[in-house]
Amino acid sequence: MAKILIIRFSSFGDIVQTRSVLKPLLRSNVVDQVDWLVRKDLEGALEGEKNISKLFCFDRKEGLMGLIALGLFLRKEKYDYIYDAHNNLRSFVIRHVLSFLMMTKVIIRSKERMKRFLLFKLRINKFPKPYKAMESYWLPLQKFFNLSKELSPIDWPIGLDIKMKNYVDGKIVLVPSAAWKMKRWPIEHWKKLVELLPEYHFTILGGPEDHFCEEIREVDPARVNNLAGKLSLKESCVMAGHCDFIITGDTGLQQVADLSGRKGLSLMGPTAFGFVTMGTLKTLGVDLDCRPCSKDGRGKCIQDVYQKCMVEITPERVAAQVRTDFPIV
Structure with missing residues (x-):
């Protein structure tokens, strides 16, 4: 061996x-x-x-x-x-x-x-x-080892503790941030999404620098928990790896949810290499000739509307998809 x-x-x-x-x-x-x-x-x-x-x-x-x-x-x-x-x-x-x-x-x-x-x-x-x-x-x-013919989801190796479980059970996890601004869904869209889904509760994941996430929580503090900057990388991975439903752009936590076979929505815009693999996350995007235009979200947008590929993924479209894929019983 x-x-x-x-x-x-x-x-x-x-x-x-x-x-x-x-x-x-x-x-x-x-x-x-x-x-x-x-x-x-x-x-x-x-x-x-x-x-x-x-x-x-x-x-x-x-x-x-x-x-x-x-x-x-x-x-x-x-x-x-x-x-x-x-x-x-x-x-x-x-x-x-x-x-x-x-x-x-x-x-x-x-x-x-x-x-x-x-x-x-x-x-x-x-x-x-x-x-x-x-x-x-x-x-x-594959040519060196006798690997299985296809990839399949794996369980995230660290489980949820009781406190984390309360933040994800029956709730939608939101990941509004990304390393580069051009691949972020607009903040106003996130806020509108919370308004359009009054029967749902949300948990926001993000880093310590993602202060804008507080604007989303302020839409309805009774239904939105903002954990941006309050968790370690390991803890954020655990929550994304065990959540019931996630909405995210092209981020590392999207890949965690994808690898773990979680349900959710992937909001894809300018990037070329972040598409999901396992099939449990549904990709939403718009058909533009300029897509993809960036490997990781860096660069300039050539459209008359900045981030047109993200802006035109409307909150109404996302909300409708949530109700289809994650209905409240």
Whole structure:
């Protein structure tokens, strides 16, 4: 049996998508130990994952010399395989330090840079439509291991405590924020959605910098709990991984809900690589020739209406879909 190191430093959503390969690897009858190298500030996205034997963290503050030192330290593990699921300069350095003069087989996930160039510079889209990034982490491993033929949802490894359970049972979890503003559903739409669904209760998840979430709570404080900035990354993942229903844009918590097979709505706008895979989240979007225009929400909007692809996903449409997919009994 073999041991493998997965290298995926960031981002939050990509780490969650890469988690989808853990169970297939351990069921392959080839691998019996999976270790992971992640960026230290994102280790919360992997906390509680029982399919990872050893979790190693890299602090960006340590720089290149720290990265090399970490690679030298990890050489003692004598990995049979290294899966570079990140494929950037840092992972290039670490995989070469680890594999130099070793019998280690290196597997690299392609970023398909030519296709990216064609899409984002020339507006020629050669990617599958929709592009399911979770599958792109899984496919490079197939020729090395006898993996199952398709991905399936997995239970989030950490369960809800009683307090968390009260925030999600029978409620809709809202994830209004995202790393880049262009892929956020407008704040006024979130507020209108709460007004349109007076019979529902909501819990908001977000980070400490997402102060705008309080505006949504103020629409109806009796029905809306705002937990933005009050939970750790691990706790937010637990709630997204066990909620009854979630409404989210292209975020890391969307990927948590997708991987965990939760029901909900995915509001997709400018981004190319955040589409869900498992089939339990329903994607809502608008058909515009300019979509997708960004890999992660950065860049400029060319439409006369800023964020037209998000603005035209109306609160009325979302509310109607909620009542269809998550009716109150």
